[in-house]
Amino acid sequence: MSAPPPAALVLDMRGLRCPQPVLRAKKALRSLSEGESLVLECTDPLTVIDVPHFCNQTGHRLAAQERKDALYVFTIVKRA
Template sequence: MTAPNYDSELDARGLFCPEPVMMLHNRINDVEPGRVLRVVATDPSTTRDIPRFCQFLGHELVSEQEQGGEYIYLIRRGEA
């Protein structure tokens, strides 16, 4: 199975709470509704914060995984 495609990327490696989500909040606005943003982070708190961000703001968390100490998220921007 291949990983879903994405349209743009946010590199939040080396940043700590709340910076990754603050950057995500700004960056998601640059993505057109229905398009996918890939987020790469190293802060474990993103495993809690990014799903909540998506839930509260109406974005779809397409996938999340940990790979070699990095947390990788694919987020489909909602209509809001």
């Protein structure tokens, strides 16, 4: 797994079930500036549906999506 960019905010969402990862991502994105990255580390398999859908609905860019064993890692870049 590649390391997130240095300016990325990383949220450990391990153990949280839907809809908590998306709700916390939404809140965290409010504190970021346009172009900054948010990295989500999740264990809920439903996040592979929820996070891309969230990005499509809000206009944020899903820059990366990766699975390593039972860990799902998403990198979201904030839009304007």
